[in-house]
Amino acid sequence: MSALAQPHPASRTGAAMRRLVVALTLFGALLVAMPFSRSLFAWLFPRLERPLYEQHGFVALVLAHLGLVAASGLCAVIVGMGAAIFVTRPAGREFRSLIETLTAIAQTFPPVAVLALSVPMIGFGFGPAFLALALYSVLPICENTISGIEGVPPSAMQAGEGLGMTPHERLFRVELPLAAPIILAGVRTSFSINIGTAAVASTVGAVSLGAPIIIGLNGNNTAYVLQGALLITGLALVVDAAFEAIQARLQRWNAG
Amino acid sequence: MIRFSGVSKAYGSLSVIEGLDLEIARGEFCVLIGASGSGKSTVLKLINRLEEHDSGEIRFAGEEIRSFRPEVIRRRMGYAIQSIGLFPHWTIEDNVATVPRLLGWDELRIGRRVDELLALLDLDAVRIRRAYPHQLSGGQQQRIGVARALAADPDVLLMDEPFGALDPIAREGLQAEIARIHRATGKTIVFVTHDIDEALKLATRIVLIDKGRIVQAAPPREVLSAPANDFVRDFLGREDHGLKLLSVETVAERMRAGETAPANGSIGAGDNLRHALSKMIATGAKRLSVTGSSGEIVGTLHLSDIVG
Amino acid sequence: MRPASPVHPPLIRNRPLLALAVFLALGAFLLPVLSHAPNRLISGRPVPLLSLPATSLALMAAPALLLGAGAFLPQSRRSLQAVALAAALFISSLLFAAGAEASRLGAEASAAARSSLGSGFWVMLLAACLILADSLARAGLPAPARLLAGVAAFIPAALMIGFGHLDDLSVMKEYANRADVFRQAVVEHLVIVVGALVPTLLIGVPLGVLASRRPGLGRRTLAGLGVIQTIPSIALFGLLMAPLSALALAVPALGAAGIRGIGLAPAIIALTLYCLLPMVRNTAEGLARTPRGVVQAARGMGLTERQILWRVRVPLALPVFLSGLRVTLAQSIGLAAVAALIGAGGLGSIMFQGLFANALDLVLLGAVPIVVMVMAVDALFRFAAGSLRIGASDGATAATGAGR
Numbered sequence: 001m002s003a004l005a006q007p008h009p010a011s012r013t014g015a016a017m018r019r020l021v022v023a024l025t026l027f028g029a030l031l032v033a034m035p036f037s038r039s040l041f042a043w044l045f046p047r048l049e050r051p052l053y054e055q056h057g058f059v060a061l062v063l064a065h066l067g068l069v070a071a072s073g074l075c076a077v078i079v080g081m082g083a084a085i086f087v088t089r090p091a092g093r094e095f096r097s098l099i100e101t102l103t104a105i106a107q108t109f110p111p112v113a114v115l116a117l118s119v120p121m122i123g124f125g126f127g128p129a130f131l132a133l134a135l136y137s138v139l140p141i142c143e144n145t146i147s148g149i150e151g152v153p154p155s156a157m158q159a160g161e162g163l164g165m166t167p168h169e170r171l172f173r174v175e176l177p178l179a180a181p182i183i184l185a186g187v188r189t190s191f192s193i194n195i196g197t198a199a200v201a202s203t204v205g206a207v208s209l210g211a212p213i214i215i216g217l218n219g220n221n222t223a224y225v226l227q228g229a230l231l232i233t234g235l236a237l238v239v240d241a242a243f244e245a246i247q248a249r250l251q252r253w254n255a256g
Numbered sequence: 257m258i259r260f261s262g263v264s265k266a267y268g269s270l271s272v273i274e275g276l277d278l279e280i281a282r283g284e285f286c287v288l289i290g291a292s293g294s295g296k297s298t299v300l301k302l303i304n305r306l307e308e309h310d311s312g313e314i315r316f317a318g319e320e321i322r323s324f325r326p327e328v329i330r331r332r333m334g335y336a337i338q339s340i341g342l343f344p345h346w347t348i349e350d351n352v353a354t355v356p357r358l359l360g361w362d363e364l365r366i367g368r369r370v371d372e373l374l375a376l377l378d379l380d381a382v383r384i385r386r387a388y389p390h391q392l393s394g395g396q397q398q399r400i401g402v403a404r405a406l407a408a409d410p411d412v413l414l415m416d417e418p419f420g421a422l423d424p425i426a427r428e429g430l431q432a433e434i435a436r437i438h439r440a441t442g443k444t445i446v447f448v449t450h451d452i453d454e455a456l457k458l459a460t461r462i463v464l465i466d467k468g469r470i471v472q473a474a475p476p477r478e479v480l481s482a483p484a485n486d487f488v489r490d491f492l493g494r495e496d497h498g499l500k501l502l503s504v505e506t507v508a509e510r511m512r513a514g515e516t517a518p519a520n521g522s523i524g525a526g527d528n529l530r531h532a533l534s535k536m537i538a539t540g541a542k543r544l545s546v547t548g549s550s551g552e553i554v555g556t557l558h559l560s561d562i563v564g
Numbered sequence: 565m566r567p568a569s570p571v572h573p574p575l576i577r578n579r580p581l582l583a584l585a586v587f588l589a590l591g592a593f594l595l596p597v598l599s600h601a602p603n604r605l606i607s608g609r610p611v612p613l614l615s616l617p618a619t620s621l622a623l624m625a626a627p628a629l630l631l632g633a634g635a636f637l638p639q640s641r642r643s644l645q646a647v648a649l650a651a652a653l654f655i656s657s658l659l660f661a662a663g664a665e666a667s668r669l670g671a672e673a674s675a676a677a678r679s680s681l682g683s684g685f686w687v688m689l690l691a692a693c694l695i696l697a698d699s700l701a702r703a704g705l706p707a708p709a710r711l712l713a714g715v716a717a718f719i720p721a722a723l724m725i726g727f728g729h730l731d732d733l734s735v736m737k738e739y740a741n742r743a744d745v746f747r748q749a750v751v752e753h754l755v756i757v758v759g760a761l762v763p764t765l766l767i768g769v770p771l772g773v774l775a776s777r778r779p780g781l782g783r784r785t786l787a788g789l790g791v792i793q794t795i796p797s798i799a800l801f802g803l804l805m806a807p808l809s810a811l812a813l814a815v816p817a818l819g820a821a822g823i824r825g826i827g828l829a830p831a832i833i834a835l836t837l838y839c840l841l842p843m844v845r846n847t848a849e850g851l852a853r854t855p856r857g858v859v860q861a862a863r864g865m866g867l868t869e870r871q872i873l874w875r876v877r878v879p880l881a882l883p884v885f886l887s888g889l890r891v892t893l894a895q896s897i898g899l900a901a902v903a904a905l906i907g908a909g910g911l912g913s914i915m916f917q918g919l920f921a922n923a924l925d926l927v928l929l930g931a932v933p934i935v936v937m938v939m940a941v942d943a944l945f946r947f948a949a950g951s952l953r954i955g956a957s958d959g960a961t962a963a964t965g966a967g968r
Binding site for chain 3 (some may be wrong): 034039044092095097098101102105108109110111112113116117119123175192195196197199200203204210213214216217225226229230232234237240
C-alpha cells in the first residue's frame with residue numbers, strides 16, 4: 001500500500017486543478033469546433049454522404065446527457081446517503097446487514113443489465129434510463145457513506161460527545177465532514193459509471209451523447225460513432241477531473 | 257568468532273561507519289549501543305551481509321564473509337528484529353521451522369527441535385504450535401521470533417533491538433530469558449539496543465558507538481567505573497550513575513560472609529546491590545540477611561557495605 | 565412509586581424481516597403475478613395471485629406464514645435457519661405456481677398465447693431472496709457455508725427448468741424458439757471474456773510486479789489506466805472503430821485475420837484495456853502488502869530473493885490478486901454485453917435485439933444469464949478466497965494463556 005500511496009496532498013490540489021483546466025479547455029474547444037468539422041470528417045470518411053451528425057445539436061446532447069446523469073445522481077445521493085445515515089444510527093442499526101446484503105447482491109448486476117431490466121418495468125424513454133442510473137448509483141454512494149461513517153475515529157466521536165454536541169450535531173459536524181472524502185469517492189464512482197450507462201441509454205430511447213453512436217452503428221456511419229465517442233470521452237474526463245479537484249481540496253486537512 | 261578490521265561503509269557521500277575495528281569472541285554477549293543514527297544497526301547488518309561493507313575486512317570463524325554466499329552465512333546466524341517479522345500466513349510451528357527446512361532437516365528432527373525451542377522459551381507447545389502469529393500477544397510473538405532465530409542451532413545470534421516494541425513486563429521477561437539462554441548455551445550473541453539499562457543487564461561487553469565510530473568497548477562495570485569520555489558519561493546518565501554502578505555488582509561481592517545472625521529482611525546472594533538498596537529503603541532495614549541458592553543464610557549485607 | 569413490572573420481551577424481534585415480509589405481501593396482493601396475452605402483439609391482462617388455484621396458494625402460504633412469524637420469534641441460530649429454509653421453499657413454490665398457472669392458461673388458449681412473469685412475481689422473488697440472504701448472514705454461518713446454502717436454495721428452480729415445468733412461461737418459449745442462438749450467444753460471450761482475460765493476465769501480472777518494484781512507475785501506470793477506466797465503454801469501442809478499420813484497409817492481411825472496426829477485435833482490445841487496471845493494481849498492492857519486517861526477517865534468516873517471492877510475497881498477495889481477478893471477470897462479463905452494439909455477438913445481442921424490437925422476454929433471455937454469470941463468478945471467487953484465508957479459526961483459542 002505505502003509504495004503506491006497518493007502523492008503529497010498539497011501538490012495533489014494543484015495538479016488536479018491544472019488537469020481540470022486542461023480537460024475543460026479541450027472539451028470546450030472540441031464542442032465548439034465539432035459543428036464546423038464537416039470537411040474534416042468528409043476528408044477522413046470520403047465514402048459517407050453525411051459525414052456530420054446533425055439530428056440534434058451537440059450542445060443540446062451534452063446538456064441532456066449531463067442532465068440525465070446529474071438528476072439521477074442527485075436522487076441517488078439523497079437516497080443512498082439517507083439509507084446509510086439511517087442504518088448507522090441506533091434506531092436503524094438492525095437494518096444495516098440487510099442494506100449491506102442488498103448492495104452486495106445488486107453490485108453483481110452489470111449496469112447495462114439494470115438498464116435493460118428496467119425497461120420491462122416502466123417502458124422506454126427517459127424514465128427507465130433515469131431509474132436504472134439512479135438505482136445503480138445508490139449502491140456505491142450508500143456503501144461508501146457507511147464505510148466513511150464507520151471510519152470516523154472513536155476518539156473524535158467521544159470528543160464531540162464530551163464537548164456537549166447532540167447526536168444531530170455530531171452527525172453534521174463530525175461524522176459527515178470526516179466521511180466526506182470517502183462519500184465523494186463513491187459519488188465519483190457512480191457518476192463515472194453513469195456517464196457510460198447514460199450513453200447506452202440511447203438504445204432505450206433516452207436522449208444523450210450515445211445517440212450519434214447508436215445511430216452511426218445502425219447506419220454504418222463511422223463518422224457519427226467517432227463524433228459521439230469523442231464527446232463522451234471528453235465529458236467523462238472533464239467530470240472525473242472535476243471530482244478529482246474537489247476531492248483534493250476536501251482532503252487538504254489531512255495533508256500531515 | 258567475528259572480527260572487523262578497518263571496516264567502512266557509506267551511503268553515497270554519507271559515511272555511516274568509519275574504520276571500525278572490533279573483535280567479538282566466541283561466547284560473548286556483545287551489546288552494541290548508541291543513539292539512533294549512530295550506525296549500530298548497520299554494524300549488525302554488515303555481519304550477515306544485509307548490508308555490504310565498502311572497505312576493510314569482516315571475518316566470521318576466520319574466513320572473510322564475502323567468501324560465503326549471503327544465504328549460507330545468514331543460515332548459520334540466527335536473526336531477530338524489533339518488528340519480529342513472523343510470516344503471517346504460516347503457523348507458529350512452520351515459522352520456527354523456517355531455517356531447519358531451508359537446511360533440509362528431516363521432519364522428525366524438525367518436530368523435536370520445535371518442541372525443544374518452545375519449551376526453552378517457556379511457551380506451551382501443545383496450545384501454540386498450530387496457532388497463527390496474529391493470535392499471539394506481542395511478547396509471545398517475540399518469543400517465537402527468538403525461537404525461530406535459534407532454530408537451526410546457529411553459531412551466532414544477531415538481535416536488532418528485539419525487545420524495543422514490547423511493554424515493560426514482557427520486555428523484562430524476555431531479557432531474563434535471553435540471559436538464561438546465553439548462560440545455558442554459551443552462544444555468541446550480538447545485540448543492538450539504545451537502552452543503557454538493557455545493555456548493563458545483559459552484556460558481557462558493551463560497545464558504545466557514536467557517528468559510526470567505537471567510543472568505548474568494555475565490560476559493563478568498566479564502562480560505568482571508567483567512562484572513556486564525557487559522551488559516555490552523558491549516555492550513562494549523570495544523575496543515577498551511582499545506582500547504575502550498583503546494578504552491575506552482586507550482593508555476594510560486598511556481603512560480610514559468615515555473619516549468619518538473622519536480620520529483619522533477606523536478599524539473595526546473586527541479586528544486585530541496587531535491588532538490595534531498594535529493599536533497605538523500602539523496609540527501613542539497615543542490614544539484610546544474604547541467602548544462598550538453597551535458602552540458607554550465608555552472610556549479612558549492611559547499608560554501609562553498599563554506600564561505603 | 566411505579567410498580568415493578570416484569571420486563572416484557574419486545575413483540576417484534578426482527579424488524580428488517582418484518583419489513584421484507586410486508587414488502588412481499590404488498591407484491592403478492594397488489595401486483596399481478598403473471599400477465600397473460602392471447603398473442604405476443606397484444607399487451608397482456610394482469611393475473612392476480614388470488615386467482616391462482618387453491619393448491620398453488622396453499623403451497624405458497626405455508627412458507628410465507630413462517631416468514632411472517634419469523635419476525636416475532638426469538639432470534640436464535642435455529643430460528644434464523646428455519647426462516648432461511650422457509651424463504652428457499654417460498655422461492656421454489658412461487659416458481660412452481662407460476663409455471664403451473666402458465667401451463668393452465670396455455671391449455672385454455674391458442675398456441676400463440678403468452679404468459680409472462682408479472683411485477684408481483686419479481687417483487688416477491690426479490691423479497692424472498694433478500695430474506696434468504698439476510699437470515700443466512702444473521703445465522704452466523706461461515707461464509708463458504710452461506711454461499712453453499714444460497715446455491716442449494718436454487719436447485720429446485722434449476723430442476724424445474726430442466727424438467728420443463730416452466731416451459732409455458734413466455735421467457736422459456738422464447739428460449740425454446742431460439743435455443744441454438746442462445747447457446748451460440750453464451751459461447752460468444754465466453755469467448756469475448758476469455759479472449760480479454762488472457763492478454764490481461766499476460767500484460768497485467770508483469771506490469772503489476774513491475775509496479776510493486778518501482779513505485780514511481782507504478783503510480784504513473786495506474787494513473788494512465790485510471791484515465792482509460794473513466795472513458796465509457798461505448799465510447800472506447802467507438803474510438804477504436806475508426807483506427808482499426810483504417811488498419812484493416814491498409815493491411816489486408818490483418819483484415820483477413822479478423823482485425824476490423826467492428827466485431828471481436830475492438831471488443832477484446834477495449835475489454836483488455838479496462839481489465840488491466842484492477843489486475844495491475846491488485847497485483848502490485850498484493851505484492852507490496854508484505855510487511856517490511858517480514859521481508860527483512862526472511863532475508864536475515866537466509867531465504868533467497870526467489871524464496872522470499874514464492875514462499876512469502878506470493879502467498880500473502882494471493883487473496884488481493886484473486887479479488888482483482890474477480891473484479892476483472894465480473895466487469896468484463898458486463899462490458900461484453902455492451903460489445904454486442906459493435907457486432908461482437910454474445911448475450912448482449914439477444915438483449916439489445918429485445919430492446920430494439922420491444923420484445924421484453926428477449927431482454928430477459930439476454931440479461932438474466934449475464935447476471936447469473938456474474939453472480940456465479942463472484943460466488944466462486946469469494947468461496948476460493950474464503951478457503952484461502954490465513955489464520956483459520958481452529959487455533960483461535962491457542963493464544964490465550966500460553967506463555968507465562
